[in-house]
Amino acid sequence: MSVVEVTRGNSPLVLGLPHTGTYVPESVLDCLNANGRALADTDWHIHRLYDGLVDATTVRTTTHRYVIDANRDPGGGSLYPGQNTTALCPTTDFDGRPIYREHQAPDADEIEARRIAHHAPYHAALTAELDRAQAQFGFAVLYDCHSIRSRIPFLFDGRLPDLSIGTNGGATCHAEVEALVCAACDGAYGLTSVLNGRFRGGWTTRHYGCPQDGVHAIQMEIAQSTYLAEEAPPWPWDSAKADRLRVILRPLLQSLCDWRPS
Template sequence: MIEVMQGDGPLVLGLPHTGTYVPPEIETRLNETGRALADTDWHIERLYDGLVAGVTTVRTRAHRYVIDVNRAPDDETLYPGQNTTGLVPLTDFDGLPIWQDGEEPDAAEVEARRAAYHGPYHAALAAELERVRAQHGFAILYDCHSIRSRIPFLFEGTLPDLNIGTNGGSTCAPGIADAVRDPCEASGYSTVTDGRFKGGWTTRHYGRPGEGLHAIQMELAQSTYLATEAPSWTYDDARAERLRSTLRPIFDTLSDWRP
């Protein structure tokens, strides 16, 4: 369920929301909205594939409706007062229920899923960050995400193309934030740092620059690389290649970065 590809560089990619696997016993309890899996980070693993040599990747195949590995294990919200979804979501990003009536998971089931899916993902991610830090003296976690550009339930208006999260600069060295932000701002894509998305639990949990662990989140508007932000969520090669031409030098810089 957890896929790890080890590289010899300092960069580790987290892929928490690309998986589409839902165990049959869980899938039968989802309603039609839930079974659509609309909140997947569609094709992100393809978008980032091969951008730089030596990168390590950690990916879960489980869908976020099984459990969201980018949420706090105790389900504490990261955005108080704002609409969001939980450790095991009850609604989709449009605020619509995803479970059949009476089939919502209870606390015991949530805990079982946390142990079966959330824990192993973070055990693998933590192990790779420690391995990389031991080799280089530091590690950089780049947490890869995407989302539809218009979701009124979660945010007003249209999301910027490139949304960088550092939790107010606390999760990585300034040079790492600059290495991501500056090329994005020069790219022609609309860009914001610590806007609606300041970094999820993964970025905030692992980002400890004083200990040589740096973390940064990139939330991409899916309009930057998909033909349409609706089924069948088709990958657009031309759009994706333009975006990859922006991401590639960022990864080159991060791979060469030294404290």
């Protein structure tokens, strides 16, 4: 099966979807324990949440993050040194529990094989679409789409804000791009938001975000409580919640489609 799905739009905006896939090759599935096979750390339904909101390009990997995490440094470097996080090829879930059967975790050769088969194609496609947008419009905006359970004690204290914006301290995009997203989130009735809190932007945002070269990147981490009926299996979609959130996301994304560098 294809590990990358690309839908082209006609705007400078490119949506990255690195964590919505649930595909796990049989060779990997055989090594996972029952906890790993539950695939609990999926960004459940995020591609559905953003579908059709604006005329943007989308790049999505169908591979699950337990196979390899497309939003991690392919060299294995940590995004948040000194803090609990998961690796390029995770061996634990977000609660710190093992996801592999005993002695079945991938070795260095297996990790490299997965990088070539799953991580590299996603980023090749993402690079190609950003290059295409930049060639057409003179710049590109990458909006990296994520979601996560609102409470995960292993990763962070307390409850996450509903909308977590990441720009690595403003380094990954023009200040106007950051301001547009923050303004939309600040005006979102009933929702909380934060800029560069626990999540400052993953490897994708930090790697591609180079405003001086015309590529502006920003990450949005959405608490799953804002669009799911329950943050637990079977991760049920809540149409009423999701529709309210889509009303907020549509003008946010449209403002990024319409933005032009000054």
